Amino acid sequence: MSVFTRSRTSTVLGGIALIGASALVLAGCSGGGTGGDEPTESAGPVDELSLKVGTALPQTGNLAFLGPPEEAGVAYAMSQINEATADTGLDLDVVFGDSGDTDNKAYETEIPRLLGEDVSAIIGAASSSTSLQFIDQVTGAGVIQFSPANTSDAFTTYDDNGLYFRTAPSDVLQGEVLGNLIAEDGHQTLGMIVLNDSYGTGLAKYVTEAFEAAGGEVVAAPTYNTGDTSFDAQISEVLAADPDAIALITFEEVKTILPSLFGQYPAENLYFVDGNLANFGDQFPAGSLTGAKGTFPGLSLDTITDFTDALQTFNTDEGNEPLTEFTYAAESYDATILLALAALAAGSTDGTAMAEKLIEVSGGSGDGEKCTTYAECAEIIVGGGTADYDGISGPITFDEVGDPTEASIGIYQFGDDNTYAAYEG
Structure with missing residues (x-):
């Protein structure tokens, strides 16, 4: 294992490189959201929250092989979030959609469809160039765009109204x-x-x-x-x-x-x-x-076999074909958990209100208590505390532009x- 920083040349010796990333530049100011429940006066949990999230992940196109593990990660997280509804008051509904790619342009019909469902956030796309085709449409509607796989450095400085996040590190x-x-x-x-x-x-x-x-x-x-x-x-x-x-x-x-x-x-x-x-x-x-x-970003799959085994079981129990890839499954799972925690912390499903809490629940601001599962983090928030979620894909910890400040490259x-x-x- 070798440790990388961007200030020096380092040595790669093992199956994973750990990288600390400093913030590059500040993103645009946060904007107003329209979807979901209006924020409560306090940032604490409320009795009932119905969160709706869309996905624009590649069911077709030149990254279609990433679609099954990413969608499975989202669905698995949703199942765990909804298992805890009685304790948290939050339930999650996911509307699945296809991002396609910049050749077949599936996003041209899918993004309007998802926004028409009054989603608070859209998870996707996997491709950076595809995400750039609809980021203005999503964030301009006051909806969070949260990619589990975008790695282009273009997003670090993008004027996204403070509504773009990603669990994958920059290229x-x-x-x-x-x-x-x-x-x-x-x-x-x-x-x-x-x-x-x-x-x-x-x-x-x-x-x-x-x-x-x-x-x-x-x-x-x-x-x-x-x-x-x-x-x-x-x-x-x-x-x-x-x-x-x-x-x-x-x-x-x-x-x-x-x-x-x-x-x-x-x-x-x-x-x-x-x-x-x-x-x-x-x-x-x-x-x-x-x-x-x-190489690909994320913890080595050999180190998260408990997660991938459980995900495979969940996926096949749902009647789906067995997964042959797990790339970005953990990042998709973590994106979904973080969105639910942000809604819980904001006491709202309004996109802008949730965005203001995403940095906090990732540990990027505040002095949160470390937690590693949705149930554990939700219990902290419901109890009036501040949660700091460390996910399956790593610590995450967003900076002020929605980029993870540290990452592992397998x-x-x-x-x-x-x-x-x-x-x-």
């Missing part, structure tokens, strides 16, 4: 970890294939900065656009540069890119990111990805079965 952090990992693996030159959107180009920028600061050189970084189906030109450009390593900063398009690399480039020199790190299994011949590495490596596990290097 500044993942880029530093990945760039240093590639350098510390002994590679001196790097090629990248990059999705041309706020996520892809932003992450590529920070990987480049870290890799070059460690003495490396990026020799090729061709881009492609959402919706593209052929990547021959990008693959040819990168291979022609003969890099020591290749980083694939893509979404699900990686499934089309990889077969063209097999046999031409050693798998152990390939690097994945959160947008494409998946358990590919028999989608590719056995051993195709042996030794390849990747480092993983593929085995012969084309699935990944925590990197033990």
